[in-house]
Amino acid sequence: VAVLGIHQEPEKAAFYVPEYLHDEGFDVWKQGAHAGPPLAVIVSTDAHYSIARTLRIMGWGDRGVIAAPIDAHHRLTPEAAETALGQAGDRRVIGIVAAAGSTATGAFDPLHELADVAERHGLWLHVDAAHGGGVALSETQRSKLRGIERADSVVWDAHKLLMMPALVTAVIYRREAHAYEAFAQQASYLFADATPDQSWWDLGQRTLECTKRAMALELWSALRTQGEAWFGEVVDRQAELARQLAAKVAAAPDFELALMPESNIVCFRHLGSVTPGELDAHNRMLRKRVIEDGTFYIVGTQLPGGFYLRSTLMNPLTEEVDLDALLDYLRELSLPCRP
Amino acid sequence: VAVLGIHQEPEKAAFYVPEYLHDEGFDVWKQGAHAGPPLAVIVSTDAHYSIARTLRIMGWGDRGVIAAPIDAHHRLTPEAAETALGQAGDRRVIGIVAAAGSTATGAFDPLHELADVAERHGLWLHVDAAHGGGVALSETQRSKLRGIERADSVVWDAHKLLMMPALVTAVIYRREAHAYEAFAQQASYLFADATPDQSWWDLGQRTLECTKRAMALELWSALRTQGEAWFGEVVDRQAELARQLAAKVAAAPDFELALMPESNIVCFRHLGSVTPGELDAHNRMLRKRVIEDGTFYIVGTQLPGGFYLRSTLMNPLTEEVDLDALLDYLRELSLPCRP
Incomplete structure (x- = not known):
């Protein structure tokens, strides 16, 4: 298998050149990019920036990115993926990147249907579950990940939904051998001469970095101490808070909800008394004031409909009263003459 | 400036396509590798494996690697770099990677002379000072880094010589703007619209990772608490221990020293009563037994002369008596029938 691999955050994206490229005698790892055609993957327009950077x-x-437009639910549909595939031109498409959930809005792509597309065209399916992978521990939310078992690779951050300190992140491969092939290389002072079976303990062969923190230990300890069900409750509580914030925003005449949250991310904007043309500038200004003031923290995100504020419910100490306070605070910050 | 950048461990290597490539209208970051010629850098045959991986x-x-042979002191000489440059063929050479000191042996390359070569040919000079950069804090060893101020980029690990917990690592650029250009990109939910002057606080623009531990805090705190001179003493003590181990090895008829250590790395092998043809296998076997037994820890390294054991003096609790114990221990392990 010819292999292209790069992991980010520290291991956000992992791509493989599928076997058919190898069958054509093209090994980009050894021969370099010039030995074959330009390569590309299909990602949604909402994909995390680390994919394009990678x-x-x-x-x-x-x-290298063929961006497929998201649907009304901010999801990458199989139809959009097929259309994007048709736009490849001289590029060899080798994979699809699905989100579960997306960083921008927390939307979960239809993984089974995207896996069908990948299978039909012999593409690598990578699922960016960095944010949403933690719902696997929730009885009620687990179904959002249906089809993830068909992915060739999955990225998952335990520091998103599972309260771990940053970073605790993993790249998970469906076929174990792929973990060993990504960085196939020799380094005599590090790597013993051993087959994959014999060197499962040698992480240097399977990670981008040489020296690496034993980040799995934190997660393993927490899971052993608290149990999986406890983490499921944490994940459910975060989603419940997001639903509460979304409901408050939807009910407020001076705010607008971008979409109903599927997980713990809520995107919304303040309408105030500004004209539609001023909405983006108004909300950018609000975001800046929030950061400068420091009472709350919020980020912004560019969606097809414009610039939105984005609140990620992650802190276990957040209560419903904090959500009301956030909205009141934004109203106050938006006043032309603040006290 | 067209930019190619990848950082490893997490930031081991950083390369830029110099301006002259941009002047030719080739921007590999935006246009991809196929828009220009195959690229290459000159590294010594002893360079850290992360360079080739990157x-x-x-x-x-x-x-992508043009490997220049090291001299008798395990250094990359300007002559070897010039010769390697002549072997480029159809490849566009864009940089030289020097070591200070090298991972394999701790050798310090002649940085001023390599900077002259880089200047003469318009090449980027990257110095891998991951291991040896810490000698900057030692009054007596600082001179080994002479010329490093002419490097375009330097990588430095504080978890090597300065007793920090892994990882505490930095990529340092001579020209500040390069730090902002390596990953020039948009991500609306993260990056404010700001010029480099205005967003010095926004590390996401300048690092491979998105979420990143505030590793500088550990080093800053330690330097503030202990002072630079104290760290200089630590570095000097490590080098002194390495000299002691090297002297003991050189004086022992049943051991062979690979080279006089320039820093805290000592490469040597056990001769025992084996034939020259069996030396590599014998020392590989010794290394394996050391790891399995667990009383000591040692790594191996492949040098031009064969396979050597490699001891890195880093633990502040190591005493001279431990060095004698290590050699006696290796002698004992090498006996055919161990107790």
């Missing part, structure tokens, strides 16, 4: 690092350029 | 990730393949 592809540019690998020498794929701007054209 | 180049392969960037799609440069095996040919």
